[in-house]
Amino acid sequence: MVSSIFWLVPVSSILALGFAWFFFSQMMKESEGTDKMKSIASYVREGAMAYLRQQYKVVGIFFLVIMVIFLILAYGFNVQNPWVPFAFITGGFFSGLSGFFGMKTATYASARTANAAKESLNKGLRVAFRSGAVMGLVVVGLGLLDISIWFLILNAVYPAATDAHNLVVVTTTMLTFGMGASTQALFARVGGGIFTKAADVGADLVGKVEAGIPEDDPRNPATIADNVGDNVGDVAGMGADLYESYCGSILATAALGAAAFIDAPDLQMKAVLAPMLVAAVGIILSIVGIFVVRTKEDATQKDLLNSLSRGINFSSVLIVVFSLVIVKLLGLENAWGIWGSIVTGLVTGIVIGKATEYYTSHSYKPTQKIADSAQTGPATVIISGLGVGMLSTAIPVLAVAVGIILAFLFATGFDITNINMGLYGIGIAAVGMLSTLGITLATDAYGPIADNAGGNAEMSGLGPEVRKRTDALDALGNTTAATGKGFAIGSAALTALALLASYVEEVKIGLIRAGQTVLEIGGETIETQRASIMDFMNYYNINLMNPNVLIGVFIGSMMAFMFCGLTMNAVGRAAGKMVDEVRRQFREIKGILEGKAEPDYASCVAISTKGAQHEMVLPSMLAILAPIVTGIIFGVSGVMGLLVGGLGAGFVLAIFMANSGGAWDNAKKYIEEGHLGGKGSEAHKAAVIGDTVGDPFKDTSGPSLNILIKLMSMVAIVMSGFTVVFHIL
Structure with missing residues (x-):
């Protein structure tokens, strides 16, 4: 029997979707501006939808193949729960749907934001931010709705009232829909990242550096593709990314709660419901925070940042209070x-x-x-940016380290021997970090909307006052996008750590399904169902002296760098084709640079689309195959090493790449605002080169790494039953 307090979870998810529709409707009532503005917006919208349709075809085929494999493993070999194939499909479907709704909103919002900026900076901010809020609320709404549906279905099939072990089965089975979400997110992030950066690099290198024309100039053939890319990469990709982070943290914590309280059935259901309820209340408070965001007309960058921070901080303070109410009402131990x-x-x-x-x-x-280093050329810009990126890893890594140990100690009552409760504490810390995702993601999705608004204003020839406002909103968007990426990467670290513990729980279920009901550990016989996480560590010899573990660590670390290398090279190849196409049009279409002839925008969109679809497959396949192959060869101990190595290297590398790219981008913006010679100066040209190098850092490889970390964990969890039965070493 599901507790009546559970119904707050589906109700809050429906509330989020209702407000998302409200904000979308309000945005659609705003004017899209002049005919020129409408025309440009329609180009971007059509290009974005065409790309998504093509991507979903490729991903759809891939998902069907994986589903057939899962059906064989579940019904043919009996090494998986029979619900896994269907959970996998729904996870991917809802993840893709959240990205689609967010991107659809963004493509309608950009021209409306530019037009609103004609009236005031505050109105431009409000239109862009509330349009971004559609993405935030759709992600959390669909995420909790999916969790609610599966929790009800599986509880009906495996009622917890009859056997406490059933709740472990329910929560670990629900984890597998996270693999579908992670797989969809990786395709969205990698494909969208390759698309947008191929266009962006091509537009910058030929347009800004060679031809000396402004950013988003309508004479640049790659401009529309660049604007399309902002939507498919930073909106659809980010939405799918944080959807799986959000769901993964809740599901991993629920699974850890079911395991930690297996001997206390009265507390077990409460521990499972706690992360769902914290997320549900977080949705309500995020909606309240969204209404707090506003600014004054003569706002500086710090004023604009403070405006967005006000909404986030307001929601965060309230969640601190209400989360205490939740755990107290549930009557949780400690x-x-x-x-x-x-x-x-x-x-x-x-x-x-x-x-x-x-x-x-x-x-x-x-x-x-x-920006100062740009005065001595592009080489020093690149060196300086790399240095800043490397230094920027210290605070996030130390923050996560302190967060992990404090979460562990708080949950255990400072009893370090209570491993299960400590891991539950780390999991629920990840839920706490993502509890206000509704508004946090709104500030992130705002970025590409503001960027596209600036592009629309430039191409439509709006006045300098409007461009000044859209530039201010755009620069703010660069910072919020970088902050959002850092936030996503940090949440991935905590979620992946919780997933490590969930993997052990899934291994336990795999052993039981394979008929191994007892474990022989150091001369003692322990019932598999009652074995602790430390028992499994001993049973599989998971320690740093085991070569299988060490090999797994090296492979996991290598995967982070190999994945980045593949995606960086993919951007380089696609950008090379884009550069050739832009040069060809400048050379062959007479009058294009004089503004007397219209560029062939569609051909540039086609180049980015084809490049992204072709190049995204190999990195995504490797992320899925790595844990499977490692498990087949090195068994459970090798997979644990793989996940630890991928988490450690991937987390730090992702922060470095995302922050280097964001800093290079804003150094260029700083010069464009009139510092160090302004637009067209030698310093500006050097900064553009730095920004070009940073584009795949911050928008392709860096943010994709946090999905790689979680996807490898999810694949390991789903394939754990196969790993415990079929392995060589």
Whole structure:
């Protein structure tokens, strides 16, 4: 029997979707501006939808193949729960749907934001931010709706009232729909990232550097493709990415709660419901925070940042209070400690966001120093940006390290021997970090909307006052996008750690399904169903002296760098084709640079689309195959090493790449605002080169790494039953 308090979860998800529709409807009532503005917006909208249709065809085929394999494993070999294939499909479907709705909103919002900026900066901010809020609320709404549906279905099939072990089966089976979400997210992130950066690099290198024309100039053939890319990469990709982070943290924590309280059935259901309820209340508070965001007309960059921060901070303070109410009402054991873990996760997310803001916003010294280095040429810009990116990893890594140990200690009541409760604390800290995702993601999705609004204003020939406002909104968007990426990467680290523990629980179920009901450990016989996580560590010899573990660590670390290399080279190849096409049009279409002839925008969109579809397959396939092949050869101990190595290397590398790219981008913006010679100066040309190098760093490889970390964990969990039965070493 499901507790009546559970119904807050589906109700809040429906509330989120209702407000998302409200904000979308309000945005659609705004004017799209002049005929020229409408025409440009329609080009971008058509290109974005055409790309998504093509991507979903490729991903759809891939999903059907994987589903057939899961059906064979579940019904043929009996090494998986029979519900896994269907959970996998729904996870991918809802993840794709959240990205689609967010992108559809963004493509309608950009021209309306530009037109609103004609009236005032505050109105432009409000239109862009509330349009971004559609993405945030759709992600959390669909995520909790999917979780609610599966929780009800599986509880009906495996009622917890008859056997406490059933709730472990329910929660670990639900985890597998996270693999579908992760797979869809990786395709969306990698494909969208390759698309947008191929267009962006081509537009910058030929347009800005060679031809000397402004960014988003309508004479540049790659401009429309660049604007399309902002939507498919930074909106659809980010939405799918954070959808799977959000669901993964909730599901992993629920699974850990079911395992931690298996001997206390009265507390077990409460521990499972706690992360869902925290997320549900977070939705309500995010909606309240969205209405708090506004600014004044003569706002500086810091004023604009403070406007967005006000909404996030308001929601964060309230979730601190209400999460305590939740754990107290549930009557959880060590309620104050669990609440301490939730607050720890929330504070860790804020620290990561502030650190990212400091290292990437041109309101602060690190980015300004990169801009200063542009006066001596592109080489020093690149060196300076790499240095800033490397230094920027310190605070997020230390914040996550402190967050992990505090969450563990709070949940255990400072009893380090209670491993299960400690891991539950780490999981619920990840939920705390993502509890206000509705508004946090709104600030991130706002970025590409503001960027496209600036492009529309430039191409439509709007006045300098409007361009000044859209440039201010765009520069703010660069910082919020960088902050959002840092936040996503930080949440991935905590979620992946919780997934590591969930993997062990799934291994336990795999052994039981294979008929191994007892474990022989050090001369003792332990019932498999009652074995602890440490028992499994001993049974599989998971320690640093086991060569299988060490080999797994090396392979996992290598995967992070190999994945980045593949995606960076993919952007390079696609961008090379884009550069050739833009040069060809400038050379062959007479009058294009004089504004007397219209460029062939469609051919550039086609180049990015084809490049993205072709290049995204290999990196995505490797992410899925790595844990499967490692498991077949090295068994459970090798997979644990793989996941640890991927988490450690991937987390730090992702922060470095995302922050380097964000800092290079805003160093260029800083110069374009009139510093160090302004647009067209030698310093500006050098900064454009730095920004071009940083484009695949921050928008393709860096943000894709956090999905790689979680996808490898999810694949390992789904394939655990196969791994425990079929392995060589």
